[in-house]
Amino acid sequence: MSLHKALTAVIIMSATIYFLRAFPFLFFKFVKPPEFVLFIGKYIPPVIITLLALYSIKDAGFFAFPYGLNEIICILITIGLQLWRKNALLSIFASTAVYMVLIQNNILEKIFL
Amino acid sequence: MHQGRIKSAFKSTLPVLFGYVPLGMGFGILLTGAGYPWYLATIMAIIMYAGAAQYMAVKFFTQSLPFYEIALVTLFVNLRHMVYGLSLLDDLKEKNIFNSYIIFGLTDETYAILQNEKKENYFLISLFNQIYWITGCTLGAILGQFLPFSSEGIEFALTSLFVVLAVDMYKSAKSKLPFRIALFCGILAYFISKENMLILSIAISAVILLLTKGRLENESA
Numbered sequence: 001m002s003l004h005k006a007l008t009a010v011i012i013m014s015a016t017i018y019f020l021r022a023f024p025f026l027f028f029k030f031v032k033p034p035e036f037v038l039f040i041g042k043y044i045p046p047v048i049i050t051l052l053a054l055y056s057i058k059d060a061g062f063f064a065f066p067y068g069l070n071e072i073i074c075i076l077i078t079i080g081l082q083l084w085r086k087n088a089l090l091s092i093f094a095s096t097a098v099y100m101v102l103i104q105n106n107i108l109e110k111i112f113l
Numbered sequence: 114m115h116q117g118r119i120k121s122a123f124k125s126t127l128p129v130l131f132g133y134v135p136l137g138m139g140f141g142i143l144l145t146g147a148g149y150p151w152y153l154a155t156i157m158a159i160i161m162y163a164g165a166a167q168y169m170a171v172k173f174f175t176q177s178l179p180f181y182e183i184a185l186v187t188l189f190v191n192l193r194h195m196v197y198g199l200s201l202l203d204d205l206k207e208k209n210i211f212n213s214y215i216i217f218g219l220t221d222e223t224y225a226i227l228q229n230e231k232k233e234n235y236f237l238i239s240l241f242n243q244i245y246w247i248t249g250c251t252l253g254a255i256l257g258q259f260l261p262f263s264s265e266g267i268e269f270a271l272t273s274l275f276v277v278l279a280v281d282m283y284k285s286a287k288s289k290l291p292f293r294i295a296l297f298c299g300i301l302a303y304f305i306s307k308e309n310m311l312i313l314s315i316a317i318s319a320v321i322l323l324l325t326k327g328r329l330e331n332e333s334a
Contacts, residue, residue, distance in 0.1 A: 001174045006149060007156075009173055009183050014185045015163040017194070021219045024198030025205060033202060040319050041199030043291055043329060045228045046282045047318045048196070050295035053275035055311045057304060072271060078276045088281075092128045093272040100266040102294050 066108040074099040122237035125230065129222050130245045132271035135264050136164060137249020143171050143256055145300060151254035158250035162218060162243055163188055167250075191311050196319070197224045204232050211236045218243050225278050288332035294321050 001007070028037070057075075059093045060068035081091040102108065141154040157164075157167050166187055173183050194213065197219050198205075205212045218239035226242075227235055283292055295318055301316035 001177045003149060003153070006153065006170075006174045009180060010153075010157055012167055012180055012184050013163075013170060013187045015122075016184050017163050017166060017191050018217055020169060020188070020191050020194040021198065022200060022213075022216050023195050025216060028202055029206075033131060037325060038201060038202075039326060040196075040322060043322050044196065044293045044315075044319065045200050046279065046313055047295040047298075047322065048294055048315060049279045049282065051276055051299050051311060051314050051318070053272060053279055053304070054296070054299035054314075055165075056272040056275060058307055061142060066280060070148065071269075071272070073224050075272065075276055076201065076274045079280055082277050082280045083284075085163055088277045089124070089127060090278050092270055095273045096131065096157060096267060096270045097327045099248075099269040100264075103250075 065113065069108055070099060070102045074102070118234060118237060122234055124239040125226055125234070126238055126245070126264065127272040128270050129151050129226070132222065132268055132274065133242065133245040134249035134252070135267045137246050137251075138253030138256075138270075140164075140167050141250045141253025141255070142170075145177050145254045145257060147171050149174065153250065154250040154254035158243075161330055162246060164219065188212060189312070193221075193315050194219060196315055201227070202285075204235070215239045220246075222274065224256060226276055229278060229281060237286040287334075288329055289325075290325060290329055291322070291331065294318050294325070 034097075053075075057068065057071040060071045062068040077098055078095040080090050081094055082088065085091070137158065141151070144154050144157075145151055157170065161167055161170070169186065169190065170183075172178075173186075178186075198216065201215075201219075203213060215235050220242065223239050223242050225303045229239060264266055279292070283289065286292070296316070298314040298321065299310070302310040304318065305313060
């Protein structure tokens with residue numbers, strides 16, 4: 001695809017994405033949001049955040065060594081640190097650092113295989 | 114603008130910085146590798162501002178997909194964003210340029226962070242996150258493969274960010290049911306279709322939330 005066509009595609013995609021993000025605001029400006037919509041809006045944030053966490057490790061490869069253990073270990077570190085020290089940055093940086101060390105050096109492989 | 118607010122927005126978004134820069138760089142490398150100029154990466158980060166969709170766009174370009182197909186696939190991949198606004202209808206109901214920008218910048222990560230923030234911080238948080246993204250995309254496109262160290266795995270900061278936000282919400286939630294619903298639906302959707310797992314699990318969760326309405330409202334009262 002030429003650069004010119006690619007730019008057109010970018011504009012089409014951008015408009016689509018902005019439309020989706022703005023849709024609820026546009027739509028419910030004219031229509032009073034029904035009760036079930038407000039109910040979902042109120043209770044869905046924790047659901048979505050949990051789902052985003054799960055989704056972000058979907059490619060971990062749970063059916064072959066290391067069975068997603070790198071991800072599971074580091075998520076447990078995050079949860080543990082967050083409950084213990086209640087410091088979000090600490091929980092995130094410590095677990096990410098451990099994760100990087102684990103996968104860059106294939107640590108689990110060296111221990112178990 | 115108040116300096117304390119800038120500081121607080123920076124602190125809240127720091128994990129996103131560590132996720133967006135490497136992810137953005139990955140995109141920039143991919144795009145220039147496909148033969149496009151570096152500034153296209155910057156343009157896309159500014160006007161499109163979407164992670165998965167930008168990565169997919171490179172595939173669309175190289176395969177020269179027809180425009181209607183590009184629009185359809187984009188629509189489907191980003192369908193979840195339609196749900197995000199539902200929780201912010203009230204906060205962003207006033208029509209002004211700040212709110213329009215916040216709506217434009219409602220990525221997964223920004224949406225997640227806003228849930229634990231006060232309304233007056235929304236704009237700066239959205240802006241900071243996009244600046245990180247633009248920086249990452251542009252750097253990747255210009256620098257390409259010349260990285261001095263291996264940053265492999267640094268994107269785990271985003272997983273960790275979602276986990277931290279979930280833990281904080283879990284502790285303050287009166288009803289733990291939404292978390293159990295999410296775990297169940299997430300795993301179920303993973304086995305049904307890994308690639309469409311997000312939109313699938315959000316849809317199933319919304320239905321179950323409605324079915325358990327009575328219990329949820331009781332426990333939260």
